[in-house]
Amino acid sequence: MLLYAFLAASMLYLLVFIGLPIVYNLVMSVQEVELGNISDLVRPFVGLENYREAWEDPSFRTVLLNSALFVGANVVAQVGIGLALALFFAQRFPGAHVLRGLLLASWVLPALVVGALWKWIFATDYGVANYVLTRLHLISGAIHWLSDPTVSLTAVTIANIWFGTPFAMILVAAGLTSIPEEQYEAASLDGAGPLARLLHITLPSLWPTLVAVACLVTIYTMRAFDLIFAMTQGGPLDSSNVLPLLSYQLSFQRFHFGVGAAVGSFSFIIVLAVAVLYVRTLRRESEG
Amino acid sequence: MLRRTFLASSAAAAGFSANVARAEPATVSLWHVFNLDTDMIYGGMKAFNESQSAYRIEPRLVPGVQIVTELIRAIATGSVPDLVTLDSPVVASFSAQGTLTDLTDQVVQSKFIKPDVYFKGPWASGQWRGKTYGIPRDANTLGLYYNADMFRAKGMDPDKPPRTWSELKAAAQKLRDPAKNVYGFGFCATQAEEGVFQWLPFLWQAGGSVDKLDQPEAAAALQYVTDMVQQGLASKDVINQSQYEVTNTFMAGNIAMSQGGPWELPRMSKQAKFEWRLAPLPVKDDKQIKADCLGGYDFVVPKGAGQVEGAFRFIEFMSNPKILNEGWKSGRIGPRTDVMVQDPLWPQAYATYRGEMSYARPRGPHPQWPDISRPMQTAIQQALTGAKSPADALREAAAKVDPILAKTPL
């Protein structure tokens, strides 16, 4: 049947172009791989040794926690703000569509440039953030956004939320377009006010899209590291380090490829859990 | 081989070869990181290609932060370039794992590349177990940039820059001006190789060493920079600012003195709108040890490269003192003792850096340098953020570094 052909085409494509590289990394995570044997396909098998080494690395637990916080905050903020912005700009007022389009400007820029911009904005001494906040008397002294271990994660989170929200907003906006007009007309004839319409029509219809967007944002944020690399390189003291960046550092800066692959696989497991959860929610929806 | 100057026009390129070999030139692929178009490598490649027809250099400019990653990928996939420029402290990691071509024989037969002509530090970076795997391309070390105008404004003599640690601190205190957003001193302390590069001079000047991080000398070195930050003489942001960002702040007039290398000179001369000068790094009052940290790039030939001969010929070409002289135009010091630029740009800076080369120490060579560097980076950051005292932080670092050194000493 044609539908199966459609499905097969996409799945095969993904399996070849992403699946195979992932298998390579998973295999590498159970081997001992250094510069000397990285070009071989057969390397010493060390079972879960790399995973144990990763787990025992003092940075690892910090990084795991950071990743959880970073992703959690991003998902809530991006979907929430994205939804709010999508709803607002769906109103009919002059310039609404142009303004919404402009917001995507943040997403166009390469992560390297965005990282540099936010690094400058958050610089303690010459950064605009401290400059504006002190002028507005919202803070008394400069905040060490990127050089204080207790604040750096917040700083990169803000930057990443800024970077990714327009993406979420546009997807939600697209979802909004598929809600039939009649439902609103019928509701307002019944006397429902704007808030009721929002709660009882918009959100329920939008729910599958919101969940899908949340899922995507989770995954994108879990693997994002270019931005953090550009802003803080994970520092100071790993306070803004996240799993994919740690994996990169282990592999390409310290040349412990097996351990780096193992750390990368941890993310894999977490996302697997998220993906399965997502699919569970779909099962409920199709039964409804 | 004919030597050509950089000013030879491209019209002269048409068939001025001394060699009469008619065969197609073999392509030698070169991966380098030098994006400044006045770097000697560009003129060098052009002159090399023109002076003979056996080989042609095909360059690829790789972003500086990516060169190691790309080389690893090349090794992993078996598609290696013929020639790569690598930061000197990581060369040992590659050579010890057998991923670089042994160039010892070529060096023995070479007319230009004689080990004793080179400064000890740069030459050592390319050695592993008595064999040569890397040839130094250029060298650099750190100096103390200072803002002479600010000195005068505070009644200090710009001809008498600080010579000792105590003088440096006193000067920083005097030059610090919160009202004008000026810090006294600037250096780099990021969680990266750069941070260690900038701190090692202090360690060595204090009489410490990498294999004795738990000793009081090391603690004193770390305490010194920690005090600078905690007393407000240097910005807390040094934890996050790379070397050139610190220099940018200096050029913007927000730091009075900052530690920096010669690669900053081309920009400094254009962008600093004040009189800037360079002083050698200070010594610790009670030790009087002159020490500085060595940086620079080495030419390496990955193992399995197709054109080893051609690659080595280019290395030789670029090691010619005449070519190395040109390197100074972009702030690169020749790694050889016989290279003395006559009438250099920024003469005062040149004299200073060139003088420091005699006591600049390399990092390693050690195949696990990244694993040694990392605990030091952590210790520096712990001390600067106040998470641990310098002594405790270094003790923790020593606990990680000593086992590595026990297996393979420095």
Next chain:
Amino acid sequence: MMRSLRRRIGSRGMRILCSAIGITIVVCYLFPVYWMFASSVKTSAEIFANPPSIIPSHPTLAAFRQVFESENVVRYMRNSLAIAIPVTVVTLLLGASGSYALSRLRTRLIGVALVLALILQIFPDALLATPMFIMFRHVGLLNTFTGVVLATSAKSLAFALVILRPMYRQVPAEIEEASRVDGCGTWQTFWRIVLPIMRVPLIVVGVLSFVQAYGQFVYPLTLLSKQELQPATVGIYSFIGAEYADWDRVMAFASIFAIPVLILFLLLQRKIVAGLTAGALK
């Protein structure tokens, strides 16, 4: 019937207020983008000056001039498009059809397929680039746009599948049933009936895939070693050297890089609105 979410905003006053709020939001939100443009006309030293100059003191186009002189900007942009456009096409072809299947089929396979589509995205490019390189070398796709397009499309395809599925499910079943009753097969239903309804989400996914591909960096860097083939994202790095960066030039280049896409957005936003108000299917 697909229409936009049209809220009746009562008075003209309310509409103007909304515009004002909208403009304020956008201006605040885009401040970092303004900062990029401002930095591109400042000198390198001024970018790092304290106090920060919100308005550049001596704006100069020197950085732009230097960018155009030293780099073949046109070639970089052309290469970027040569990658981004095919990626969009591939993504839409496979994504539109694949997610339709995902939304209509009722087998356990759907769950598996979705999980796969999601988890396959977890690894960052930097880790996938090495095995990708090996794969492409074996089939001779190194240093070709095709290789980069194939690698990049995988990323946007995965998200297209996940995001289009719920939107397909919002197409009322009656419409498809009606077309079946009229005698249309699966393909015709898909092509003639469903796709036009999905026009807006498809455009959105297309635009997002385009932007993502346009901003791709790791795959082009690794898979394209020839300088003539490299896109603008790699080109930006030529201003970021081993030890320092010419940030004014980086920002100038980034500004040049961003402008075509911004124009694309503004144009397409109008199309989307036109599509929305043009009315529904009979």
